[in-house]
Amino acid sequence: TAGEGVLTVRSPRSPAAVELSPAACGLLGALASWTTPAELANDGGQGRAQVLRFLAAAGVLATGPEDDDLRQAQWHPRDLWLHAHSRGPRCTGRYGGTYAFTPRFGPVPADPPPFAGERIELPRPDLELLAKTDPSLTDTLERRRSLREHDPDAPITLTQLGELLYRTMRRRAVFTSPDGQELTDRPYPSGGSVHELEVYPLIVSCQGAEPGLWHYDTAGHALELVSPPAPAVRALVERARSAAQLTGDPQVVLTVTARFGRVMWKYETIGYSLVLKHVGVLYQTLYLAGTAMDLAVCALGGGDAADFALASGLDYLTEGSVGELIVGSRR
Structure with a gap:
């Protein structure tokens, strides 16, 4: 260096x-x-x-x-x-929570800027009812599998996709820490409660929603259209299809991104490793909720952050893709 x-x-x-x-x-x-x-x-x-x-x-x-x-x-x-x-x-x-950038920059807000495209308000599942009807944690863990094949005759529904996102990604609370950073609470853990991860459902086949790249609004429980089907969006589908070794398109690709400044404003040296840890716990949360819902979930081992930047229009260094999963109806 x-x-x-x-x-x-x-x-x-x-x-x-x-x-x-x-x-x-x-x-x-x-x-x-x-x-x-x-x-x-x-x-x-x-x-x-x-x-x-x-x-x-x-x-x-x-x-x-x-x-x-x-x-x-x-x-x-x-x-x-x-x-x-x-x-x-x-x-x-310098290692850990050093707040290296506080003299020059303020903390990144909890919510990203909204997208200007079409917005779909998602139904909210009844968690009290689900607590009574869901399989046990032990049963869910034992049944969890990476399922790549989807049912083409009965695609995942918008209600199911919304329930999956609600149970795994929604923002349950927001509060301000003594250091002035907005922190949030979600169903999965996050170092320092920074919750820098976002999810972009790339819909190919979903009953109740048009194809395209969407963003999940964790605070409002809604989908925001980022881009309709386009060559750059199609490239993401093809990459996910290849990574999963599928003969046909997946129904939905969940692209996980990180708003890097949420973590790196506070944590030095370990920032990116924390992001990857958070991706891992989100993967497991999606797996368990998807298994309980009888959906097919499969995490992918890699993706292309440059392709996602092109498809979404987001700055590569500000918010980039750090994980992908495919989700759909089970055969």
Whole structure:
């Protein structure tokens, strides 16, 4: 990394940070391929060998090819970097709830700006009745499966989609913390109650709703049209279809996004790892509610945030997709 005129070299395997002077930066080119201290000394004198020993002591050098060592080879550098820095305070000078941006920026509000498209008010399910008629938690956990195939003759209904979103994503309360940030309460947990996640149902086939990309208003329990069917929206359907290895289109793709500033205004270094934790608990909440409702739910392992930005018109760095699930009626 470079900053304030200094080039810093770090490794996810070590808490050390090595600052290089301009004269030493040329050594990095020689380290782009495997070499030895002797070869470096012959090429640039003993000074280079001393710098190499210093880098090795700091833990920023790989000491040999790692392809024959699963313990080393299984880690992509980016994965290991995220793991080390989100799970090791010793790797960074600032960690956790540091409020790094409070001197320059105010907190991001709890609610995103509304979309100007068509709005559908969703029916609210009777939770007291559901508490009496739902299967038990144990039964739901045991029956939970990733179901990819949907019933084309009886697609999911708008009432079912609304119930699923109400039981998993709705905003139950909003309050202001002592630090001035608007916090919310939803059915699933969120670090610091920031609840940065949003859900965008991409409807392909749903009784009672037109196809297109919609946004779920967690406060008003309604759908807002983001985009009607368009090539960019279709690309999201195709990607979900491919990820799920389907022969036909899924009925609904739930794209989960994060309003990153909600988390990163408060949390430093661990912000993105917190987002991924929240995606995981939301996945399980959707799985359990969907299983109790006898719906087919299947979480997907990956998506394309650039495709979603194009389809939604949202800024990639402000709010981006971080997860996808497909939902529909069970065969």
